[in-house]
Amino acid sequence: MNTIFEEIKDAIVDGDEDLAVELAERVIAEKADPVQAVQLGFIKGIEEVGASWISGEAFLPDVMMAADAMKAGMDVLEEVLAAGEGEGAYEDKGKIVLGTVAGDIHDIGKNIVGALLTSAGFKVYDIGIDQKPEDFVKKADEVGAKILAASSLLTTTMKSQKVLIEYLVEQNIRDQYKVIIGGGPTSAKWGEEIGADGWAETADEAVLLCKKLLG
Ligand code: B12
Known part of the structure; x- marks a missing residue:
């Protein structure tokens, strides 16, 4: 069975904005680690799309759709990331x-x-x-x-x-x-x-x- 992070990666590869948002909301609801969602989900997905673009398997619109899906999902996660739920409580480091x-x-x-x-x-x-x-x-x-x-x-x-x-x-x-x-x-x-x-x-x-x- 795919983990939620793998599902996020696939949603980005497919350029599925609605699914990226839904999965980001699930990360919050299920108290999964948002930093891991970024690293193992969103980044892995956009890297895969980037590699496909370079090898000629994907086209610019595919990349743009993936980028939009990534943005929409990251927007959802921003609040919990800002709250420092990935790495401990918020403190002003500079x-x-x-x-x-x-x-x-x-x-x-x-x-x-x-x-x-x-x-x-x-x-x-x-x-x-x-x-x-x-x-x-x-x-x-x-x-x-x-x-x-x-x-x-x-x-x-x-x-x-x-x-x-x-x-x-x-x-x-x-x-x-x-x-x-x-x-x-x-x-x-x-x-x-x-x-x-x-x-x-x-x-x-x-x-x-x-x-x-x-x-
Ligand atoms: C997505 C993408 C796009 C999207 C951008 C959407 C967006 N909102 O950003 C769109 C489709 C709009 C686009 C447009 C273009 N793109 Co583009 N794009 C990419 C792609 C596929 C992925 C980039 C990306 O987001 N990577 C994922 C992120 C997570 O990685 P990252 O950006 O490297 O960031 C990480 C680190 O570098 C680091 N980091 C990043 N910034 C910073 C800053 C600091 C301070 C620090 C410490 C660290 C750090 O941390 C990040 C996370 O770990 C790359 C290919 C690739 N594989 O990189 C091409 C690529 C960068 N694009 C390229 C090109 C040519 C273009 C266009 C000129 C295409 C065109 N003909 O119009 C235009 C540029 C327009 C412009 N003036 O900027 C080329 C650049 C070639 C070159 N050598 O210069 C690439 C390499 C593709 C290629 N091989 O042809 N692109």
Whole structure:
């Protein structure tokens, strides 16, 4: 018999938004672990769709339907993740401004990073997709955040992470923030090259990284 996490994965692969919502509601009702639902269900599903797209077995509309199903299900889980039911009680571990860099509209990975950071007790201010350096800094200023977290999924938009750090240097505010980066084409090497304070491959690792940087 399939576990609820496998059912979630299948719902994402099938791009079935209604089922993704229903299963997320069941996770809450049955008090299953929402973090595991994200990791073993939603992420596994979108990864499978991504692999099928790359191999030519799935098409862009399939990916978009999967992404929509993922969003709808994650929206349901957001509240319990924010309540820290995955990793213990909520505590204020620090403020983070999170966004996808200029020119890039991918937000699934960013949203997962945000959900797990929130679940781990950080206050996350998600400024959305296609965000310029000024947007990151404006929000961080407004809320007093010490970490700027920038996501990029395209080789063409990775350079926007570099531009973000260059902007901080130009404005003489580089030392006021820790900058962390992530997303598909990025790497630890890229992080070092552009002078980021950290890079993480997955949302789990992003949590550990932020704990280290603010700890
Ligand atoms: C879903 C998807 C889409 C959806 C996005 C929906 C959405 N709301 O996000 C849609 C269909 C809209 C889309 C559009 C496009 N896409 Co697209 N997309 C994907 C796909 C299949 C999955 C991405 C994803 O969500 N992965 C799952 C998440 C969970 O993983 P992740 O994002 O990597 O995030 C994890 C880590 O990287 C990390 N992380 C992420 N962000 C951050 C941030 C920080 C600070 C940290 C620490 C960690 C971290 O934690 C996350 C969780 O563990 C990938 C293929 C792939 N396998 O990656 C292509 C892919 C990224 N897309 C690609 C392309 C080319 C495009 C388009 C240009 C297509 C087109 N011709 O229009 C457009 C881009 C438009 C734009 N300007 O941005 C290419 C990029 C190629 C390249 N080398 O640049 C890929 C790799 C597919 C391919 N091989 O061709 N896409």
